[in-house]
Amino acid sequence: MIAARSLFRAGAAGVMALCVALAVPAVAGAQPYPSKAIQIVTSVGPGSNFDQLGRVFAERLRQKLGVPVVLENATGGQGLVATRRVLNAKSDGYTLLLTSSGLATMPAIVKNAGYKAEDFVAVAPLGQVPFILYASSSVPATDIASFMSYLKSNAANLNMGLLTTSHITTMLARKFGKVVGGELVEIGYRSSPETLSALLANDIQMVATTHAIAGQHVALGKIKAIGVVADERTQAVPDLPTFKEMGYPTLVINVWEALFAKADVPKDVLDKIRAVSREIVSDPSYLTAMVPTGMEPWRIPFDSLQSVIDEEAKAFKKDADELKISFD
Missing domain, CATH: 3.40.190.10 (Periplasmic binding protein-like II)
Known part of the structure; x- marks a missing residue:
């Protein structure tokens, strides 16, 4: 009887040891984000002002995170090519989307866009350009x-x-x-x-x-x-008034550039990207590097970014329905 108990205890101890041994490689193999190259997919073409600013941002992100950051131009389909590429990637924070307001507004006017605005979450405002x-x-x-x-x-x-x-x-x-x-x-x-x-x-x-x-x-x-035709005057021509201030509040379009991630990317990864991005866009050297691109600062609190985009999308849908704007 004693021998049987000893054998049982030995067997149990062996099973526990095996479980610990199997768990150790998993823990040891878990690496903090980021541990490999990050790909930023953009819907704009090479050489555009959005592309130029995206490359300024990507280089600073590389410096901050210590891993390669590659900007890939995936044009076509009014931004849908880039959007779908990121949507089909893993939700690990290594594939991000750099795009404009079209991400939130496209599902409202395009049949079978292939995604919902809720599939993505805003991470950082890079800049804007008044038209x-x-x-x-x-x-x-x-x-x-x-x-x-x-x-x-x-x-x-x-x-x-x-x-x-x-x-x-x-x-x-x-x-x-x-x-x-x-x-x-x-x-x-x-x-x-x-x-x-x-x-x-x-x-x-x-x-x-x-x-x-x-x-x-x-x-x-x-x-x-x-x-x-923007909410505020452009710093490029500061003396030129807006239609809004001259009594035409509806004659406004918002043209901005922001970094997005899939909505189901782990929170700790999103927090890391946001924190680093906040440091980048608030750095005076980033604002200086922005000037040759033709883009201007988009001074919006990070915490308000998603709600501002959501409200803009709702207003756009209302206008699109009223003005009969749609694309097949």
Whole structure:
């Protein structure tokens, strides 16, 4: 009997020892985040202002975390190619998404977008770029007041350039039409440089784009900067007023860039990325490096980022339904 008890105790001890032995490699193998290269997938093309700022951020993230950080351009499908690539990746924080407001608004206007806005969580605000409404030299207006007066009488005769890769410019064209009580002729282009060429040739009479794209032609007197279609003035042309401050509060589009992760990435990993990102975007050297990209600081509290994006998406859906904006 005693021998049997001893044998049982020995066997139990052996099982416990085996369990501990098996557990030790798992614990020892667990490595703190990050322990390998991080991939940031972006929906924008190489060389764009969003791409340039993304690379500035990625390099500083590499310096902070001590691992390679690779920025990959995955263009197409109005951002859906990049979005789906990240959605299908592991939820481990090693594949992140760098994109714009389209991430939250696309499901509202695209059938079968393949994802829900809730599939992703905002991590960090990188920057923003206020758009300016430019008019061709043929338009007899030089400021917001004279332009809106002219537009109300000539809406059907004016062509507005849109980016076929961005639903935001379509939204703006419809908003202008609603304000003046008419429909503008919308002409789509694949890139901002193409819209600028069309404006210079007077194929279109108005377009919203950035100062970096069109500013030099204003200085040469070839086109006119009418006003800023954003909540605040642009630091690139500080004396140019916004449509909002001149009495047109709906003529606003928000163009920003932010870092996102899949919503089910572990909280400790998200906290790590947020903390490091906060250090990066608040560093004066980052703000200095931002200037050549044409982007501007997006001064929004990290803690408010997700709620601001959610509210913006709700407002966009309301406007899209009212203005009948949708894409197949």
